Amino acid sequence: MRETSERIPLFSLPIPSSLPPSLSQPPVWTARFSQEPADQSVVRGQRVILSCVVFNYSGIVQWTKDGLALGIGEDLRAWPRYRVLRVQELGQYNLEILSADLSDDSLYECQAPDAALRSRRAKLTVLIPPDDPVIDGGPEVLLNAGESYNLSCVSRGAKPPSMIEWLKDGLPVDGAASATVLSDRKRVTTRSYLPVQPVDTDTGRNYSCVATNLAIPMGKITTVTLNVHHQPTVTLSIEPRSVLEGERVTFTCQAHANPPIMGYRWAKGGVVLQGARESVFTTKADHSFFTEPVSCLVFNAVGKTNVSILVDVHFGPILLVEPQPKTVDVDSDVSLNCKWAGNPPLTLTWFKKGSNMVLSNSNQLYLKSVSQADAGQYVCKAIVPRIGVGETEVTLTVNGPPIISSDPVQYAVRGERGEVKCFIASTPPPDKIVWAWKENVWEKEKGTLLERYTVEQSKSAAEGGGVLSTLTINNVMESDFLSTYNCTAWNSFGPGTMIISLEETGVCPRENVHPAVFNLFRIFLLGRRGVTLGKPDIKVETINKETHSLEEDSGSVSTASRMVKAMYSVSSRGMCVLVPDTVYTACSRRKNLRFTQQPLPALHHLTLNKLNAFPCYRSFFNTFKFHFLFSRHTLLLSFPLLFCFYLLLCFFSFIFFFRCLTV
Numbered sequence: 001m002r003e004t005s006e007r008i009p010l011f012s013l014p015i016p017s018s019l020p021p022s023l024s025q026p027p028v029w030t031a032r033f034s035q036e037p038a039d040q041s042v043v044r045g046q047r048v049i050l051s052c053v054v055f056n057y058s059g060i061v062q063w064t065k066d067g068l069a070l071g072i073g074e075d076l077r078a079w080p081r082y083r084v085l086r087v088q089e090l091g092q093y094n095l096e097i098l099s100a101d102l103s104d105d106s107l108y109e110c111q112a113p114d115a116a117l118r119s120r121r122a123k124l125t126v127l128i129p130p131d132d133p134v135i136d137g138g139p140e141v142l143l144n145a146g147e148s149y150n151l152s153c154v155s156r157g158a159k160p161p162s163m164i165e166w167l168k169d170g171l172p173v174d175g176a177a178s179a180t181v182l183s184d185r186k187r188v189t190t191r192s193y194l195p196v197q198p199v200d201t202d203t204g205r206n207y208s209c210v211a212t213n214l215a216i217p218m219g220k221i222t223t224v225t226l227n228v229h230h231q232p233t234v235t236l237s238i239e240p241r242s243v244l245e246g247e248r249v250t251f252t253c254q255a256h257a258n259p260p261i262m263g264y265r266w267a268k269g270g271v272v273l274q275g276a277r278e279s280v281f282t283t284k285a286d287h288s289f290f291t292e293p294v295s296c297l298v299f300n301a302v303g304k305t306n307v308s309i310l311v312d313v314h315f316g317p318i319l320l321v322e323p324q325p326k327t328v329d330v331d332s333d334v335s336l337n338c339k340w341a342g343n344p345p346l347t348l349t350w351f352k353k354g355s356n357m358v359l360s361n362s363n364q365l366y367l368k369s370v371s372q373a374d375a376g377q378y379v380c381k382a383i384v385p386r387i388g389v390g391e392t393e394v395t396l397t398v399n400g401p402p403i404i405s406s407d408p409v410q411y412a413v414r415g416e417r418g419e420v421k422c423f424i425a426s427t428p429p430p431d432k433i434v435w436a437w438k439e440n441v442w443e444k445e446k447g448t449l450l451e452r453y454t455v456e457q458s459k460s461a462a463e464g465g466g467v468l469s470t471l472t473i474n475n476v477m478e479s480d481f482l483s484t485y486n487c488t489a490w491n492s493f494g495p496g497t498m499i500i501s502l503e504e505t506g507v508c509p510r511e512n513v514h515p516a517v518f519n520l521f522r523i524f525l526l527g528r529r530g531v532t533l534g535k536p537d538i539k540v541e542t543i544n545k546e547t548h549s550l551e552e553d554s555g556s557v558s559t560a561s562r563m564v565k566a567m568y569s570v571s572s573r574g575m576c577v578l579v580p581d582t583v584y585t586a587c588s589r590r591k592n593l594r595f596t597q598q599p600l601p602a603l604h605h606l607t608l609n610k611l612n613a614f615p616c617y618r619s620f621f622n623t624f625k626f627h628f629l630f631s632r633h634t635l636l637l638s639f640p641l642l643f644c645f646y647l648l649l650c651f652f653s654f655i656f657f658f659r660c661l662t663v
Contacts, residue, residue, distance in 0.1 A: 031057035031115035037122035052110030059114030130158035145230030153209030161188035200230035231303030253296035316388025323394035340382035402496030422487035
């Protein structure tokens with residue numbers, strides 16, 4: 001399309017009639033460029049015009065491209081997209097380029113050869129937008145969670161090089177770019193990398209690549225969506241959170257995965273629970289659930305996830321470490337250990353059996369420089385609040401010299417068989433036991449004894465396995481009461497000794513007891529037959545079976561009967577009477593009546609061993625039975641005549657008896 005313009009007169013001022021000689025000649029104007037081509041940029045495919053105006057020139061004008069003449073005239077046949085727009089009156093020779101191409105990117109010059117004029121060189125820059133960017137792997141990029149990956153976006157053929165920007169769900173993120181110049185040395189391919197660390201929640205997330213340059217300021221964009229494969233994500237819950245042992249509990253395994261879940265597997269303490277294949281598992285909880293976790297394993301094509309949980313089971317004490325018996329030497333240090341488990345947290349105490357003193361509150365009981373008194377049973381006790389109590393015992397044995405624990409004063413009846421007993425508790429057991437009294441010395445497998453003396457040894461299970469050595473004296477004499485008896489035992493730690501005295505117990509002769517007193521108590525006991533005594537829990541019984549000794553009847557008579565027989569026993573030479581709360585023994589020796597008072601033990605503590613302190617009971621009871629029966633028949637035959645006599649006799653006898661009590 002040609003450009004036209006109106007002719008404008010160069011001068012419109014009036015010319016004066018007379019001029020100076022220097023001005024009377026017309027001026028001479030030289031050719032020059034009034035407008036030269038300038039540097040321009042054009043987007044490929046667009047039209048561009050390079051300007052050239054030559055003042056006061058009427059010759060040939062031509063254009064050169066990179067120094068090469070394009071031709072003369074308006075139509076440049078060798079360059080079909082090129083044309084010279086000439087307006088001769090104005091001296092205008094503009095170069096028009098249609099549909100600019102990369103080949104048009106050159107230096108252009110306007111020349112007026114006849115005037116030897118050349119314009120400045122003008123740079124025509126052809127801008128080329130980049131091709132649509134491409135993200136490798138799109139439109140959906142498959143990734144594995146946790147595996148690093150570089151998203152790659154390429155923008156090809158741009159001039160100038162394109163700028164690449166990354167967007168993550170519409171928000172810009174930084175990437176790293178590199179550029180490669182193409183073979184035409186003008187276009188450039190740009191590649192950008194964006195490192196990503198995908199997680200399972202990135203599935204469905206969009207990443208965009210935007211390529212821009214001067215040719216396309218708004219840029220071109222491409223987007224991909226992430227598909228992140230990951231192993232199952234698992235949440236394990238329990239209901240109820242806290243249970244008592246034996247109650248039911250439900251485990252729920254909530255999981256999601258990409259690709260989908262393929263199955264479930266349950267285990268307890270590492271042992272697979274057969275048959276549990278669903279997302280919910282219900283069972284009855286015991287104490288093992290407190291220490292052995294329940295686990296849920298969920299798997300898919302990518303991998304598997306295992307999650308475990310412990311159950312807050314409340315249970316009573318369970319012994320985990322049982323204390324072991326220990327044997328140590330005297331003055332040694334020793335530690336005893338036990339371990340309990342319980343929930344809620346338990347309280348642990350150590351104490352010696354038979355004592356309430358707490359020795360330790362930890363799993364270990366430490367005893368320093370133990371003595372033989374420290375030997376015995378120790379209790380390790382655990383208390384779980386509001387749940388239960390547990391305890392276990394352990395034996396501590398202390399090696400040391402023998403310990404003799406007999407009574408220092410023992411009793412015998414003159415003329416009868418007597419025993420002196422020596423109980424020896426010893427760890428290790430005694431190697432040697434020696435008895436010494438008067439001029440006699442007895443040692444096992446050594447020495448000899450007189451005819452009246454024998455020594456027997458036995459192990460006493462009732463006393464914890466000690467040794468009981470018994471010196472038996474046949475036909476006890478008065479001289480036997482004048483000597484002390486030395487019981488000595490040895491083991492590897494040394495000796496132990498005890499001096500024992502033998503004292504005579506009273507023999508109560510009946511003939512020295514006033515007949516009135518004897519008959520009084522005979523009638524008194526007859527009248528009180530079956531009557532409750534001062535203590536309501538003690539009742540008198542009449543025993544018709546003749547017994548020779550309390551020991552002979554112990555197997556056939558009940559404990560209560562034996563106690564009653566012991567409390568009501570009379571011999572032909574003496575008499576003992578039971579008074580509530582007190583035992584009075586009325587004995588006559590050498591025509592002098594005396595009463596001895598001894599406390600009465602409680603009924604459930606009164607045994608044959610304790611009644612041995614009253615030896616006159618045995619024969620008293622046997623004789624009493626005969627008189628009891630005789631007097632009974634006499635009363636039945638002559639009751640009217642004897643009634644008044646007995647009343648008087650009772651009156652005077654009681655006066656006499658209670659006077660004796662006050663002496």
